[in-house]
Amino acid sequence: MATKEIILNKIQILITNNFKSPEEAFNFFDQDGSGKLSKNEIVKLLKDAEISGFIRGLVATKLIEGYDKDGDELISWEEFKFAIDEITDESK
Incomplete structure (x- = not known):
C-alpha cells in the first residue's frame, strides 16, 4: 500500500x-x-492525484479522520x- x-x-x-x-x-x-x-469530493481529488482506485476510499476516510477538526466528517477550507x-x- 502507498505510504x-x-x-x-x-x-x-x-x-x-x-x-x-x-x-x-x-x-x-x-x-x-x-x-x-465531502468524502466523495476527496475521492475525486485522490483519483486526479493518481492514487490507486483500490485504496481511494480508505485514504479519503483517513484524511478526514486526520484533518477534520470540527467533527462534521467534511473538510473545510481551513x-x-x-x-x-x-x-x-514535510516536502522541505
Missing part, C-alpha cells in the same frame, strides 16, 4: 501542476459549492489549508 508520504506528495504535485493556488484547487474539488469537501501547509512543510 502517507507518497500519497501526500501526489496530492502536492496535483495541486502545484494544475492550480494557481491551494484555494483554487479546493474550490475546484468542492463540486457542490458547500465550502467543504482544514484543507492546514493539510496543505503540513504537506508543504
Whole structure:
C-alpha cells in the first residue's frame, strides 16, 4: 500500500501542476459549492492525484479522520489549508 508520504506528495504535485493556488484547487474539488469537501469530493481529488482506485476510499476516510477538526466528517477550507501547509512543510 502507498505510504502517507507518497500519497501526500501526489496530492502536492496535483495541486502545484494544475492550480494557481491551494484555494483554487479546493474550490475546484468542492463540486457542490458547500465550502467543504465531502468524502466523495476527496475521492475525486485522490483519483486526479493518481492514487490507486483500490485504496481511494480508505485514504479519503483517513484524511478526514486526520484533518477534520470540527467533527462534521467534511473538510473545510481551513482544514484543507492546514493539510496543505503540513504537506508543504514535510516536502522541505
